[in-house]
Amino acid sequence: MSLWNSDTIKDVSESVGIANLSDEVAQHLAMDVEYRIHQVLLEALKFMRHSKRTTLHTTDISHALKVLNVEPLYGYDSLRPLRFGEAALGPAQPIYYVEDEEIDLEKLINAPLPKVPREVTFTAHWLAIEGVQPAIPQNPTQSEAARLSEGTPKGSSATSSLAATAGNNENTTVKPLVKHILSKELQLYYERVCSAIMDEGNEALRVAALSSLRNDPGLHQLLPYFLQFVSEKVTQRLRDMFVLNQMMDLTHALLDNENLFIEPYVSSIVPPILTCLVGKRLGDPSTYQHYQLRDYAASLIKLVCKRFGSASHTLLSRLTRACLKHFLDPIKPLGTHYGAIVGLAAIGGRESVRVLILPNLKLYEKVIRPELEEDTPKKRDAEMVVEAIFNVLKLLEEDEVVTAGGLILQNEGMEEMTDEMRDQLTKKIGEVMAERVWKSGKSGLVRAILDARMVAVAGGSSQSSMGS
Numbered sequence: 001m002s003l004w005n006s007d008t009i010k011d012v013s014e015s016v017g018i019a020n021l022s023d024e025v026a027q028h029l030a031m032d033v034e035y036r037i038h039q040v041l042l043e044a045l046k047f048m049r050h051s052k053r054t055t056l057h058t059t060d061i062s063h064a065l066k067v068l069n070v071e072p073l074y075g076y077d078s079l080r081p082l083r084f085g086e087a088a089l090g091p092a093q094p095i096y097y098v099e100d101e102e103i104d105l106e107k108l109i110n111a112p113l114p115k116v117p118r119e120v121t122f123t124a125h126w127l128a129i130e131g132v133q134p135a136i137p138q139n140p141t142q143s144e145a146a147r148l149s150e151g152t153p154k155g156s157s158a159t160s161s162l163a164a165t166a167g168n169n170e171n172t173t174v175k176p177l178v179k180h181i182l183s184k185e186l187q188l189y190y191e192r193v194c195s196a197i198m199d200e201g202n203e204a205l206r207v208a209a210l211s212s213l214r215n216d217p218g219l220h221q222l223l224p225y226f227l228q229f230v231s232e233k234v235t236q237r238l239r240d241m242f243v244l245n246q247m248m249d250l251t252h253a254l255l256d257n258e259n260l261f262i263e264p265y266v267s268s269i270v271p272p273i274l275t276c277l278v279g280k281r282l283g284d285p286s287t288y289q290h291y292q293l294r295d296y297a298a299s300l301i302k303l304v305c306k307r308f309g310s311a312s313h314t315l316l317s318r319l320t321r322a323c324l325k326h327f328l329d330p331i332k333p334l335g336t337h338y339g340a341i342v343g344l345a346a347i348g349g350r351e352s353v354r355v356l357i358l359p360n361l362k363l364y365e366k367v368i369r370p371e372l373e374e375d376t377p378k379k380r381d382a383e384m385v386v387e388a389i390f391n392v393l394k395l396l397e398e399d400e401v402v403t404a405g406g407l408i409l410q411n412e413g414m415e416e417m418t419d420e421m422r423d424q425l426t427k428k429i430g431e432v433m434a435e436r437v438w439k440s441g442k443s444g445l446v447r448a449i450l451d452a453r454m455v456a457v458a459g460g461s462s463q464s465s466m467g468s
Helices: 006-015 023-050 058-067 105-110 142-151 157-166 184-197 203-215 223-236 241-256 263-278 290-308 315-327 334-348 350-373 378-396 419-429 431-440 443-451 456-467
Strands: 084-087 095-098 400-402 408-410
Touching: 006 023, 023 058, 184 203, 184 223, 184 241, 203 241, 223 241, 223 263, 241 263, 241 290, 263 290, 263 315, 263 334, 290 315, 290 334, 315 334, 315 350, 334 350, 334 378, 350 378, 350 419, 350 431, 378 431, 378 443, 419 431, 419 443, 431 443
Parallel strands: none
Antiparallel strands: 084 095, 400 408
16 A cells, blocks of 8 residues: 555546556556655755755755756755645645745836856865964964864863863963874884884894885875984984984985975975084094085985975075085084085085185185194094085086087096196185195196186175184
8 A cells, every 4th residue: 555645646647648547557656656755755865964954955855866867856946945835626635736926027127136146266275284274264263263162062171171261361272173193003113113213233124114114105194203203313312423324314215205295394304404414513523424424414405405496496595505604604613614515515516616615715714724734633624624625626627528519528638737727726716725626636627616707795705704
């Protein structure tokens, strides 16, 4: 027995021209109609629940019909409730219909035109960056977040939150709406890798940990934690050469991992590397191992500039200013000068040497000559700085000269070195560096230094700094 009246089926059949419909057929059709209506209502209720509503709308019915591949009804999308009228046609069951609203055409014509609707536009913004919502107009402010959290207090935390906000306490902080939650597997991996890297007695374990960091594709969530680990260890263990080298190895492994998106973290990667490059006292000064660490840090700075220099228009300039500032400061130790020199060459290559280092060498001789003449522990440091300057000056030498015909000629040994050239070299870069370059016997390097144009800005800045 169907709840749907079979008489309605007969009325519909007569309206479409089918007369004398048997009772059995009408009963089966009524059962099928009841099943179809039940199916549509179930789908519509799903849309209602997913919309967080308790009232079924006509739009839910339309969506349900679309899902069931049935042509939806048109003209029932009004948000106003429908008014049904009743029509009694004799002793039969009354028929209900939707009353049409009567519209006054005069009022409709004289009514003002509606506003032109705006075009549909789309804008994108950051909802959260590393678990913290940025302060932009699209995101809720701290006061709005606090007010929303007060709207649905639960348990004992409700009392504390209300008490904290009731007194308008300015020191009250609001926790980020989005938290960075790590799985237990990632936490265990992070702890194991950190302990393996810091294990000085097990080289095989350290190599395995660095290899995993270099090749594992699922480490993006752990990237800020590893960078924080590097920053803390470099800051706290400046005298431990093993720890500093391991932190540079860890940073190098992360940079080599092609699966990580490192560009947003460049500002966190650079400070520890820069510390190992131009730090005052790194490790035991008597062992001179810190020079290898500074060379390693310079190679990492070169890698960072090569990969992210084009993406950040201020990265190269900020690194160059930092290294130049340490190089031109005579108060800084010679180890810092060494790191600044190799750092400038790593950042800008030949152009940095020509513009920033070469014009300052003659004034820099006042800093390094006293250390070379005295038999003190600093003499070895001064010799290392002289060797570093000589190595970066070799970048000025063009080993190959391409002629107009496309032939490649070697520039080495093409010109005889004369005393006049030596005097010019001494006048340009000072006696100490001129002697080192002259001993190398590279006429191409001498000619490259003599032909390099001096930059007035670099010379002026160095003069004021060195003179002080």
